[in-house]
Amino acid sequence: GAVVSQHPSRVICKSGTSVKIECRSLDFQATTMFWYRQFPKQSLMLMATSNEGSKATYEQGVEKDKFLINHASLTLSTLTVTSAHPEDSSFYICSARDRTVTDTQYFGPGTRLTVL
Amino acid sequence: EDQVTQSPEALRLQEGESSSLNCSYTVSGLRGLFWYRQDPGKGPEFLFTLYSAGEEKEKERLKATLTKKESFLHITAPKPEDSATYLCAVRYIKAAGNKLTFGGGTRVLVKP
Numbered sequence: 268g269a270v271v272s273q274h275p276s277r278v279i280c281k282s283g284t285s286v287k288i289e290c291r292s293l294d295f296q297a298t299t300m301f302w303y304r305q306f307p308k309q310s311l312m313l314m315a316t317s318n319e320g321s322k323a324t325y326e327q328g329v330e331k332d333k334f335l336i337n338h339a340s341l342t343l344s345t346l347t348v349t350s351a352h353p354e355d356s357s358f359y360i361c362s363a364r365d366r367t368v369t370d371t372q373y374f375g376p377g378t379r380l381t382v383l
Numbered sequence: 384e385d386q387v388t389q390s391p392e393a394l395r396l397q398e399g400e401s402s403s404l405n406c407s408y409t410v411s412g413l414r415g416l417f418w419y420r421q422d423p424g425k426g427p428e429f430l431f432t433l434y435s436a437g438e439e440k441e442k443e444r445l446k447a448t449l450t451k452k453e454s455f456l457h458i459t460a461p462k463p464e465d466s467a468t469y470l471c472a473v474r475y476i477k478a479a480g481n482k483l484t485f486g487g488g489t490r491v492l493v494k495p
Contacts, residue, residue, distance in 0.1 A: 270476070273426075299440060310470060310487045316480040324480055339481065360426045364481060372483060374426035 269295050269365045273375035280351055281383055287347045288378045290361030296341035297363035301372060302334070306360045317344040351382045385410040387473055389486035396493045397444050404469055404489045407453040412476030416454050417483065419470045427470055430456075456493050461493045 270293040280286050280331045290300055292310055303311040315336050316324045323336035333355075335347040344363075348355055362372040390405045396426070415434055419427035431440040432450035440447045444465060446457040456469055468490045472483035 269429075271426075294408070299483065308483045308490075313482055316482055318480075358424075362426075370415070370481075371429055373429055374419070377426045381426070382438055 269363070269371070269373040271361065271363045271375040273361055273378050275378060277377060277381075279381045279383065282352050285347055285349045285376050286380060288359055288361075288380075290344045290346070290363065290375050292342045292363040292365075292373075294371055295343075295363070295365045295367065297365065298336060298341060299364040300344040300348050301329070301362045301364070302336060302344075303360045303362065305360060305377075311360065314346075348380065351366055352379055353382045356380055357380045369381045384396070385477065385484065387471060387484050387486040387490065389469075389471055390487050392487065393490045396458075396461055396491065398437075398462055398493055401461070403456070404458070405493070406456070406457040406471035406486055408473050410473055410484070414474060414476060415474045416418060416449055417472045417474070418445075419472065419477070419489070420425045420454055421468045421470055429468075430443040444453070448457050456484050458491070461491075463493045464478060466491055466493045 272291045274289045302314045302349040305311050313326050314329045315323040317336045319338045325331045338344040359375040362370050362374045386409045390409050418430040421427040431447040435449045438449050444459045448455045468488045470488045472485045
């Protein structure tokens, strides 16, 4: 099956620093990737849609200058949380859209961000 | 308003006690209904895609069905390893960028 990886799986940083999270599709090309945020015992909240070679589309209420997204290749998208604060602590999950066969989004394992 | 609602929010089952989870949707122009399983601290794992009313998909103890208004995920003779949160999501015509709209999930706990 389609595999999506995320790195790092867990990160702890100090307030004010920036953190980059990588999302890779390992066995398929993904022209579209998605970034989600998930709070404890809640469902996934879409933050932005990342399209290869173009600017990301952000959902309403998501600060584009705070959450920088780059989709430089067909297998890699990155999310950079800039000037992180404790309220940015959360579980961040990416997904990649496999347009072959079932046109399905496959999810990465997630990144747990803790900002001290 | 376009919505996806899952029920119940939580479900406790004894091992072997079959049950069904519901996902109702009020979107028009459905382009796919997806079921995922999520374990604590992990990303969702893809289970099924359903495209049209009457369609059914099966995988081990799980069976997903679809009507014009809702989908059911049937768990037959569940085992403790079936404990997880089950998420449904829909893709529909009005949703830009092929994004998915998720329901709130159903937390399933299967006791031995």
